[in-house]
Amino acid sequence: xxxxxxxxxxxxxxxxxxxxxxxxxxxxxxxxxxxxxxxxxxxxxxxxxxxxxxxxxxxxxxxxxxxxxxxxxxxxxxxxxxxxxxxxxxxxxxxxxxxxxxxxxxxxxxxxxxxxxxxxxxxxxxxxxxxxxxxxxxxxxxxxxxxxxxxxxxxxxxxxxxxxxxxxxxxxxxxxxxxxxxxxxxxxxxxxxxxxxxxxxxxxxxxxxxxxxxxxxxxxxxxxxxxxxxxxxxxxxxxxxxxxxxxxxxxxxxxxxxxxxxxxxxxxxxxxxxxxxxxxxxxxxxxxxxxxxxxxxxxxxxxxxxxxxxxxxxxxxxxxxxxxxxxxxxxxxxxxxxxxxxxxxxxxxxxxxxxxxxxxxxxxxxxxxxxxxxxxxxxxxxxxxxxxxxxxxxxxxxxxxxxxxxxxxxxxxxxxxxxxxxxxxxxxxxxxxxxxxxxxxxxxxxxxxxxxxxxxxxxxxxxxxxxxxxxxxxxxxxxxxxxxxxxxxxxxxxxxxxxxxxxxxxxxxxxxxxxxxxxxxxxxxxxxxxxxxxxxxxxxxxxxxxxxxxxxxxxxxxxxxxxxxx
Numbered sequence: 001x002x003x004x005x006x007x008x009x010x011x012x013x014x015x016x017x018x019x020x021x022x023x024x025x026x027x028x029x030x031x032x033x034x035x036x037x038x039x040x041x042x043x044x045x046x047x048x049x050x051x052x053x054x055x056x057x058x059x060x061x062x063x064x065x066x067x068x069x070x071x072x073x074x075x076x077x078x079x080x081x082x083x084x085x086x087x088x089x090x091x092x093x094x095x096x097x098x099x100x101x102x103x104x105x106x107x108x109x110x111x112x113x114x115x116x117x118x119x120x121x122x123x124x125x126x127x128x129x130x131x132x133x134x135x136x137x138x139x140x141x142x143x144x145x146x147x148x149x150x151x152x153x154x155x156x157x158x159x160x161x162x163x164x165x166x167x168x169x170x171x172x173x174x175x176x177x178x179x180x181x182x183x184x185x186x187x188x189x190x191x192x193x194x195x196x197x198x199x200x201x202x203x204x205x206x207x208x209x210x211x212x213x214x215x216x217x218x219x220x221x222x223x224x225x226x227x228x229x230x231x232x233x234x235x236x237x238x239x240x241x242x243x244x245x246x247x248x249x250x251x252x253x254x255x256x257x258x259x260x261x262x263x264x265x266x267x268x269x270x271x272x273x274x275x276x277x278x279x280x281x282x283x284x285x286x287x288x289x290x291x292x293x294x295x296x297x298x299x300x301x302x303x304x305x306x307x308x309x310x311x312x313x314x315x316x317x318x319x320x321x322x323x324x325x326x327x328x329x330x331x332x333x334x335x336x337x338x339x340x341x342x343x344x345x346x347x348x349x350x351x352x353x354x355x356x357x358x359x360x361x362x363x364x365x366x367x368x369x370x371x372x373x374x375x376x377x378x379x380x381x382x383x384x385x386x387x388x389x390x391x392x393x394x395x396x397x398x399x400x401x402x403x404x405x406x407x408x409x410x411x412x413x414x415x416x417x418x419x420x421x422x423x424x425x426x427x428x429x430x431x432x433x434x435x436x437x438x439x440x441x442x443x444x445x446x447x448x449x450x451x452x453x454x455x456x457x458x459x460x461x462x463x464x465x466x467x468x469x470x471x472x473x474x475x476x477x478x479x480x481x482x483x484x485x486x487x488x489x490x491x492x493x494x495x496x497x498x499x500x501x502x503x504x505x506x507x508x509x510x511x512x513x514x515x516x517x518x519x520x521x522x523x524x525x526x527x528x529x530x531x532x533x534x535x536x537x538x539x540x541x542x543x544x545x546x547x548x549x550x551x552x553x554x555x556x557x558x559x560x561x562x563x564x565x566x
Contacts, residue, residue, distance in 0.1 A: 008056045016466075019058045023050040023462040030069050043526050046458045047175060050465025055473065058466040065463040070424050072456025073525060075449045076532070077428020078121065080541035082436040085429070095504040095517055095546040101501045102521035102547075103554035104492040109563055113486050114566040119146060122158030124566040126165020127483070131490030134175040134523055134555040136398055141559035143261075143294055145379060148563070169487025170468055176491040177522050179516045182530040185499055189511040195511040197535035201377045222338055222366055226302055229274040230293035237353070238266040242276070243288045249327055249338065250280030250288065252367065254302045261301045277302045279367070280338065307369045308340070312439050313361045314380030324353035337375040339365025360437035383439045393431065393442035401427030421525065429545060442480025457529040495522070520547030523555060 012019045027046025106128060114124040127140030128134075145158050186192050229413060234240035235254045244250050254277035255262045255270070262268060269275065276292065277299075289295065313319060318326070323342075342349050343362045349355060362383070365375050376382045405423025435442035500517050508514040512535045519527035520543065528548075531540045 004057065012056055012058045013092055014052070016058055016060045017093075018058060018467055019050075019053050020064070020462050023053055023466065024458050026053075042454075043178060043461055043529050047171070047461045047465045047526070050462040051171060051473070053468030054466045057470065058297045060463045060466050060480045062463075062467075063127060065460055065467070066420060067243025068454075068456045068459040068463065069525070070402065071452045072460060072529070073421050073424045074394070074428040074431075074537075075400060075444070075452035075456065076525075076528065077425045077430075077545070078394075078397070078432035078435070078444055078542060079449055079453075080545060081429040081434075081536045085433050092159050092546050094502075094508070095461065095520075095543055096550060097506055098517050099521045099547040099550035099554055100501050102494045102498040102518070103551065103558060105497040106490065106555070107565075109490050109493045110562055113489060117486065119484070119486075119566070120158060120161060121148075121481070121563050121566045122161035123165045125562050126162040127169055127487055127490050128558060128562050129162070130166040130169030131487045132494070132522060132555055132558075133170060133177070134551075134558075137556060137559040137562075141563050143339045144560045144563035147218045162216040162355040164481060164509060165487075169490065171465070172484070172488055174464070174524070174526055176488065177358060177519065177524045177527040178497060178530050180492065180495045180499075181524075182521050182534050185518070186511050186534075188499065189503075189514075191511060193512045193515060193531060194536050195542075196292045196510045197537050197539040200510060200512060202461060207295055210549075222280070222340060223285055224277060224279040224304065224306070225289065226265065226275055226277050226296050226299050227289065227292040228294045228296050229270050229272055229276060231272045233272070233291060233293050234270055236266070236270060237264060237268045240270065240276070240288070240292065241266075243283035243291065244280065249330060250278050250284050251338075251367075253277045253279050253304055256299060274410030275299045275302060277304065279304075279306075293391070298470055306366060306369055307372045308364065308366045309372055310383040310439075311363045311364060311376045311379045312367055312383060313357055313359055314382055315378065316359070318357055318379055319359040321357055322353065323351055323355040323357060326357065337365050337371040340366050362436075362439070382439060386443065387445050388443065389445060389448045390441055390443045393435070394444060397427050397431035398424060401425070421523070422563045425545060425548060453529065453532070456527060461526050479492055490532050512540050513543045517543035517547045520544035521551050523548055523551040 019192045024046050026049040028042040029041040029045070030049060031045030060286070074296075107286075110128045113119065113474070114121075114129070117125070122141075122145060125137060125145070129137035129141070141162055145155060145162075150158065182193065189196075195196050206545070208332065236242070237255075240252060241250055252264055254448050255264055256266060256275040274544075275296065278292065323339075326339075339351065342351060342355070342357070344358065344360070345362075363379060365372055366380075367375065373382075380468065401424030402420055403423070404426060405420040407423075431442065495518060498521055499514065502508040502514050502517065508517070512531070515531045515535075516528065516539070519525075519531055531544075532538065
């Protein structure tokens with residue numbers, strides 16, 4: 001056994017990256033197993049696997065952990081930016097109260113535990129930092145301890161206890177919030193994260209069908225039909241096209257008379273026996289079909305290839321107008337392309353008559369290549385779909401975010417900083433929002449973003465486990481399991497209180513939104529990752545972003561209070 005241990009130890013020493021990727025592979029394998037309805041998940045599984053492998057002694061450069069974390073949190077912010085800025089407002093007040101509730105309950109829990117079990121100030125600060133997974137508490141508490149006038153020996157002992165308490169409790173502090181937010185909280189609500197996340201999307205989209213990748217409507221909304229004009233049908237092309245009401249619209253894309261294909265104009269007279277190709281909203285086409293004539297198929301010369309494209313509205317003459325006004329203008333100019341959908345800030349809105357079009361809106365249009373391009377020029381500019389990441393834009397976002405994270409603001413004698421996580425999250429939110437308004441650059445494809453989130457988060461927690469696991473296990477052996485169990489209480493009690501206050505006092509009825517807010521109140525990015533995986537969309541990130549920014553301030557300041565109160 002000793003020979004095996006030495007061999008693994010030497011392998012990890014020569015290739016620390018081997019330990020990282022082994023932890024990821026083993027962790028995601030472990031995360032697939034189910035016990036009843038409980039499933040650990042890949043992130044928590046990677047953490048457990050990393051703690052196991054850390055017992056062989058692994059030293060991973062801390063830069064790797066920081067880089068992986070930055071990639072993860074930037075991708076989260078980028079994807080959530082449009083939704084986040086739309087959600088800001090009076091509704092953010094409950095996120096503020098929730099972050100305060102979790103921070104205050106964490107402090108009270110530690111103070112009570114310290115009094116009951118006769119724990120000194122240093123160990124209490126370590127319990128708070130590890131149980132709440134906020135390492136900044138260590139620095140603030142250490143500074144507060146140094147101002148107590150203790151002897152050098154006593155101060156050294158207390159500062160050592162800070163490290164011990166942190167090392168023992170940090171592992172469960174990370175794991176516990178993941179399990180609570182992604183598994184236990186949905187059970188308390190009685191519905192899943194996925195169900196509630198879809199419900200938020202449906203409510204935001206006001207009835208617009210939300211389709212997942214690979215899905216499409218069984219009955220399409222836009223159709224093309226060929227008809228043989230009846231004796232008492234429409235007299236002209238204009239009369240036919242103007243028969244549709246409201247925002248519903250049809251366009252005549254082709255007319256065949258005998259063997260000739262006629263140029264289509266508004267004043268073109270339609271004669272009995274002509275074949276006309278009509279394109280438009282299904283409801284509008286069905287409504288006037290009986291007045292046109294008999295539907296026919298496979299008329300040579302009336303085959304059309306249609307094109308779909310996304311266009312960003314940037315024309316000042318378009319912005320501010322209602323959708324009904326635009327449809328009336330389209331009739332007047334015989335615009336042969338149609339608007340299928342309109343998205344604002346990543347959310348698809350219903351195409352009602354009263355909908356006001358704004359700059360930055362993304363319209364999906366459909367028509368012949370010529371007509372689609374003509375409409376795109378009028379609206380703004382077409383979005384070029386590609387699978388390449390704009391690394392210049394992404395790099396700028398990461399650099400600016402990391403610089404923001406270096407900024408220190410002192411509240412009294414307490415240095416408060418967002419840190420790299422908070423800085424990069426804010427940068428990602430802004431860069432994602434700006435890209436949604438100016439999509440000609442800054443592309444980050446969905447697949448690339450998913451890779452950054454999954455690999456960045458799982459890699460981050462794996463490095464944390466490899467670096468801290470050996471010390472944590474060793475300390476538990478030396479100090480006994482009592483400190484670990486107290487850490488479990490410190491981790492879970494604020495989550496339980498936060499969930500109850502959120503549900504019954506702050507009015508959170510959606511478990512996906514509350515799960516994101518709780519993860520942010522604990523500044524737990526790993527928990528957010530698992531919540532996002534379970535939700536299947538970015539709904540939880542809106543509440544997470546607000547509470548996360550607040551938690552970095554609130555939890556950091558607890559360091560001075562725990563030293564003062566214990």
